[in-house]
Amino acid sequence: MKLITSAERNQLFEQFAHDAFHLELRDDYSVPDEDGPYASWLRGEPVDTSYMESWLRMVERVTGEGKSVRRVRVVTEPHTPYIQWEHETTPINETAGEAIRWLSRHRLPGEITFPCEGNDWWLFDGRLLAVGHFDEHGRVIGSELIDAPAVVAECVRVRDLLWDLATPHSEYKP
Template structure:
């Protein structure tokens, strides 16, 4: 596997022809003192300028006719981060991304992966790599096209996506 970072990771989106699909399985991605999360919890205004590069990438990708899909497997009751991510996900949807949620208790642990990943056109996998630690910084994607890994990830993707609820219909059970 090769670690794709920055431009190399972004190229995976530009090279996609049909779909970029992301599975998220963690309940936290930032420490509790992450400024946008703190602003959200304190009901303070946010301009989301820090998020614009991602939203631009989603728009560029979907404008080429490539679907950008995201499934989040979340613990219920939702923690502060999940509530925050769900709030921000409306911006993802406005940019063209389809974001869906699956409560963790509705799927068996052995039907998931323990890692987050992207799959591009059902053929290229980029396992999300974080710095060590519970809230480690995102480092990039460990990329593989190994047919056995791809087949397994496709199975997980299809299972999760079929069970997940679109953001517009999802409410915490």
């Protein structure tokens, strides 16, 4: 399996035409850029969110062009500290133009099976997947690009199902 870097994956945001959708299934992410801000938050200190600036500028630009950037976060309740932090910082993403919804694992339909071996994925325009792969410590090691029609179609189905079930951030009360 060939993996692309996070920077290469982010270049896909320069190419999509209408919709970028992210399915998040993990209760903790070990993203190196977030290590310091997350540790500060855990200590109750002010959080420097400057590490998000390039992402937020990109989201503002593409959503300003009429494109959508959406996420569904499937989470365990009660939340891990990381998900609590993510919930608290979500308004920053939404201000930039992302639409973020939350779905508790206990509300998942019993028949759901997650494509892509249960990994997180970005779906671009319902035609291309960037499937995240993680090491044993939860660090992203890269993304696998998949455009196989059957796999993409299943991800489109799951995206639509979960988007309809999930609660918008402004209404989600952990």
